[in-house]
Amino acid sequence: ARPCLIAPSILSADFARLGEEVRAITAAGANWLHFDVMDNHYVPNLTLGPAVCAALRPHTPMPIDVHLMVEPVDELAALFAKAGADHITFHPEATRHVDRSLQAIRDAGCKTGLVLNPATPLSVLDHVMDKMDIILLMSVNPGFGGQAFIPQTLDKLRAVRARIAAHVAAGGQPITLQVDGGVKKDNIRAIHAAGADVCVAGSAVFSAPDADGGYRGIVSQLKAAAAALPA
Ligand code: DX5
Ligand code: ZN
Numbered sequence: 001a002r003p004c005l006i007a008p009s010i011l012s013a014d015f016a017r018l019g020e021e022v023r024a025i026t027a028a029g030a031n032w033l034h035f036d037v038m039d040n041h042y043v044p045n046l047t048l049g050p051a052v053c054a055a056l057r058p059h060t061p062m063p064i065d066v067h068l069m070v071e072p073v074d075e076l077a078a079l080f081a082k083a084g085a086d087h088i089t090f091h092p093e094a095t096r097h098v099d100r101s102l103q104a105i106r107d108a109g110c111k112t113g114l115v116l117n118p119a120t121p122l123s124v125l126d127h128v129m130d131k132m133d134i135i136l137l138m139s140v141n142p143g144f145g146g147q148a149f150i151p152q153t154l155d156k157l158r159a160v161r162a163r164i165a166a167h168v169a170a171g172g173q174p175i176t177l178q179v180d181g182g183v184k185k186d187n188i189r190a191i192h193a194a195g196a197d198v199c200v201a202g203s204a205v206f207s208a209p210d211a212d213g214g215y216r217g218i219v220s221q222l223k224a225a226a227a228a229l230p231a
Pocket of ligand 1: 009011012034036067140141142143144145146147180181182183200201202203204
């Protein structure tokens with residue numbers, strides 16, 4: 001079976017102890033470090049910049065998965081590439097030239113792809129499938145952790161999964177399908193079954209009760225729940 005990778009979002013970590021938190025989720029068996037960048041312009045919140053990315057880089061071997069919620073895109077993308085990011089994804093409506101932004105991130109040595117908001121149509125993918133390594137589907141509106149999963153995302157996931165399969169069948173490169181927002185133990189099975197390869201989990205990981213066995217416990221419970229056979 002396809003594994004379901006877990007990408008804890010440090011948006012929900014303790015910002016006063018970020019290095020420790022990153023080491024802890026690394027030791028817990030997480031797969032990617034999801035790094036939410038908000039600019040109080042594209043989204044109404046403000047988070048972390050390239051200096052924080054560079055400071056955390058030595059604390060984990062996990063890929064640093066930068067999710068840019070910023071407008072414009074290109075200048076910050078270049079700074080994150082220099083700061084040690086492995087993946088840089090962005091929202092197509094936040095840049096003037098989508099194809100150019102994708103190419104620039106790849107030229108800087110990072111994996112890249114587009115992020116689709118809940119209301120963004122799949123047509124934004126049409127002419128850039130060959131320029132992407134990742135497609136990130138938002139299952140909440142961007143800007144905050146701790147929101148509820150929007151159930152319509154499941155249909156959208158199946159549709160994007162089918163597009164990726166058609167692209168690969170036609171000789172295209174593989175594209176990783178990622179989901180972000182409201183992923184919990186009780187919905188990750190449906191999300192993975194609908195096509196997600198990677199699930200971001202912010203509050204589910206960092207606000208897990210101690211009874212779940214700390215970060216190691218919740219990360220393994222999320223993976224096990226994703227892989228469970230349907231009831
Ligand atoms: C929302 C961010 C998400 C968020 C996920 O704008 O892109 O990555 O941190 O947090 P949860 O898992 O709590 O919904
Ligand atoms: Zn995110």
